[in-house]
Amino acid sequence: MSDKQGQLPKLLIVEDDPGLQAQLKWSYDDFEVHIAGDRASAIALLRSEEPAVVTLDLGLPPDPDGVSEGFAVLDEIMALKPDTKVIVASGHGARESALTAIEKGAYDFYQKPVDIDALGLIVRRALHLHRIENENRVLATRANDGNRVLGGMITAAPEMVRVARTIERVANTNVSVMLLGASGTGKELLARGLHEASDRAGNTFVAINCAAIPENLLESELFGHEKGAFTGAVKTTEGKIEQAEGGTLFLDEVGDIPLPLQVKLLRFLQERTIERIGGRKSIAVDTRIVCATHQDLEAMIADGRFREDLFYRLAEIVIKIPSLADRPGDAVLLAKAFLTRFAKEMNPQVKGFAPDALAAIDGWNWPGNVRELENRVKRAVIMADGKLVSGEDLDLVERSEEAENPLNLKSARELADRRVIRHALARSEGNISNTARLLGISRPTLYDLLKQYDLQA
Template structure:
């Protein structure tokens, strides 16, 4: 953030004009120098946000070569500095050349103090906004990891994380409901790490991936000789998670007979291994997940209602990636960065058409699909940028959202989604977001305030 009196550097060799300019800006901390060496020394010491630069400096006061040398040095040293150049020599050609070299604006001598003052104040305002945006963009990259390391800036997912954080410190059973690939295990692990059981083990089992005849042994363990092949006593997953958390993924695939045994454990907190005769007390917290409609399965008689109430003391619904506007781009950038390091790949970023493709795709396979697609694209990319062709997504397959029938509410919902997409695409940069949306920065600030989006996408306008 800038000081109360921002630093303005004036590079001017005319003594009379030096004095005139110095006293014209009482609201700035003004430093006046008259040659290249002094200008660059002041740049290093003060790092001013704005510089006014006379192109006609000694030893070439009648030309522009020395002034352009100073401009080039400033741009190399601190490219975000707003340099306002002045010259009476070949004004049009000098202006075009200065802008091409990175100057912010241009004015022609003789100097109009009031006009130059307007340009200077506008430059300071823009410098302040850009400094804020750089900080916000850094937040987009660093502050979007929430519970369990999940990357998100979507309020829908942040609400999920806050809910899980609230219940983490209790011993209630949590049911995570969501489509495949939405990050249920990552959230379950985050719940474990946020709880007072974090020192214990986190054990995960996918109930759909294990044959029915083996699932009981996996969960409850078995005694030596309990069945053919049981050559030693083996603890089940419930025992392995003693003092910690057991994550049962796809709990809807547990067969009915085994549901009874699981219910007994939840009620009495004791288990019996297959072939065992002795009850074993186990202190394990259960967290479950499924993509199935368990309430419909209860009606059909495929899932026990009493088990549902034991497992679903707290139910958390996880949104799909399509329901998390902007997160696909955030996640894609994180995945690409990871794969570039792990696989030693040259790809370091996405082209504009690739970002548009990622943003517009429906991602029916959710985060898992996105991760696999980015990995493939990173491997296939020829250069430093992954293109839409590398992603090979075809025609965008976005999911049609259910919009309210009220026109005002529908417009607001659409506006919110589009603004959040643009904020994420531009990494929180207000100027870039406004350009993407085709509106001015003040209009964007008004919309952020109107729709209460100040904290969305890592953006907190000040």
Template sequence: MNAPMKTDGKAKLLIVEDDEGLQRQLRWAYDDYEVLVASDRAAALDLVRAQEPAVVTLDLGLPPDPDGVSEGFATLETILSLKPDTKVIVASGHGARASALRAIGSGAYDFYQKPVDIDQLGLIVRRAFQLHDIEAENRRLEERVGEDRTVLGTMITAAPEMLKVARTIERVAQAGVSVMLLGASGTGKELLARGLHRASNRAGGAFVAINCAAIPETLLEAELFGYERGAFTGAIKTTEGKIELAEGGTLFLDEVGDIPLPLQVKLLRFLQERVIERIGGRKAIPVDTRIVCATHQNLETMIKEGGFREDLYYRLAEIVVRIPSLAERHGDATLLAKHFLNLFAAEMNPQVKGFTPGALAAINDWRWPGNVRELENRMKRAVIMADGKLITAEDLDLASADERGLAVNLKAAREEADRKAIRQALARTENNISSTAKLLGISRPTLYDLLKQYDLQP
């Protein structure tokens, strides 16, 4: 017997069980999924072929051997040969320990012993779906990494959030207006500025970048505006500044919020009149250059506190583009990690070929406070230090103390994982219950039950 329920785009769960009473109990316990039911091996395999369920719960005691495990293990073997990525959770009341070891050794995802505890089995099923989704996403990213995922000729991304930014950059590139890029350190502001330059009608000119925070205040004016010979001690020749060097092209002012107030006045004059005077000079020099700037600081707050000129801000920020952090770019952490692996392994450690599943999960879970720059640094270190062919979470220094130890109690380990996932989802959605449930892939009632079970307060 097989009885698929109505789909509605839900994830598919196959229950292989010959006890009709338990079938009904399990069917109604999983209203978050499209539940398929089979009572013997033939029906189960037909459903696996036709419906490709992500997760299967499998009773090892199936007819014609309901008191043994031969039919169950034959079903397990065939399911995994047909769909190796299926997460099979096996159950039996026959020689539970021996059956558990044999099932896991044969490729089962997990094991539970009858009589069935619906809540405990529900946690196992949910974690199985989550792992299946992570692995499926990683396979998609693995396929992508060989493709050209570069936007604006400079940035590797497949995240909708960054593709939207790229489309905005492409749109404003031809307009000739001043652009301000706002984002945390390490999010790729200079890469986007270079992409904007390449997409503009100034692509044939120079792209000149200067980090205003990296140059002492006493030298920044000379770097930007240049100086005449003899203008100060050591000025042995006339030197063009960055603004002049960007004639016909683009000048990128990184960390523009660090420009001191006196110099802000001189920069404002250039933006208004499009002429400069070198230090020690008296001649106005017209310069045709486009300004693109970036900062991680809140310039509006600096304006209120008197640290940044409001009139300069509006000259620089004719178009403002906000860049999402790496944690906000769905899938990009894994995609970029594989890009950096290919880049660094070829040069530093050719034996490294990929990642362990634990490393991929750690990359997906980490919040990346240092953004792409942090990911690049961790990947470089991991490639150098890796002992085997696969980079581990430990190589990336992303394994927590709990993950480094052996979890003896599987139930406790799963509960801790659920607590962590719920806390992270609540934080990401700012404690919105509906959004948290959607992010976790569960119903609101299920989320309320878990919050109560784990004594978690939004």
């Protein structure tokens, strides 16, 4: 079972019970096992050892009888190393904890008391998947397509890769999925990716923007109507729910559905039948609902503008989509893809971006997210006079000091090292031992780096 160069694969066991620690440690002879009893030591070992698989007890100090500390550890693992396969174990509210763990990026969930043999099978299966995914990443990189994930979405950001992997995990389940994110972050693209990754992929994907349709027409758009149901209803018309029979209906901006219509949608989700406007018979429909919004639905529930029971029907799994500004490097990747497409369609003489354009793209904060980037690149390709799109063509002003640095590997590495060390020093309030632990390096190595980059602790 050893990895390359004969090394054993690494397993991190996060468990605060000393007896169970020992029992688990000696159950994995084919792993290099590391033990952590709390969040700090777990994250330190994650940084230094980079284990392929982690088993995580949710009941950790200082909340041994709850799940808050365990989920905090899971969040940090997913933020730092999202390809890690985390197997969560807990005896607290098993079903609810399982759904939350999967939503946060866990590979699997196991309810206590622990069956060592059964857990061992899950651990080895997780390791197998981890190896396959690593091999696939290598192959994808060789094929020059390593930045495409679910639904053709282009990203190199761990935050977005984690979103895609979560969607892939839930695609073939029957749980309802709610996508939360600012306008222009790619919610519909991800919804399509979910549909294509599911066993409904051979059937129809139907999308409707609830905010773009007048309130008095939205019910007819969703549920359809019978001939003569109202003035202008000259024929019987299927609604979007029926059109998505056997497939997926994507409700974008679901927070804009008026309260009376929320009741009817809730009834459909409970009974899986609809009645067209003016109709008298119930029609059974097998449609999966995926929804999205940029609004704070919990605040709307508190204000009485959104039904709480509908929210929980729609939001069995909630996936938060990061803004483009929170996806380092993705703006440049996406811009190059947009340029290739638009140049082919509209201005074949354009071959790429000038250095000042790339610096401006990387330094902009993109308040309009991917949609703004796409529109700016499209306009720039049309307006460009030469072979390269300039910063002026994009109409962007450089806002990032880092964008002015030379674009080469050595300086990029130095810049990254400086930034990470500064952040670690700030979090540790200048404490060398804590900073080294955060960085997963030894104190002598940290001293060398401080001297090399002329940084002060």
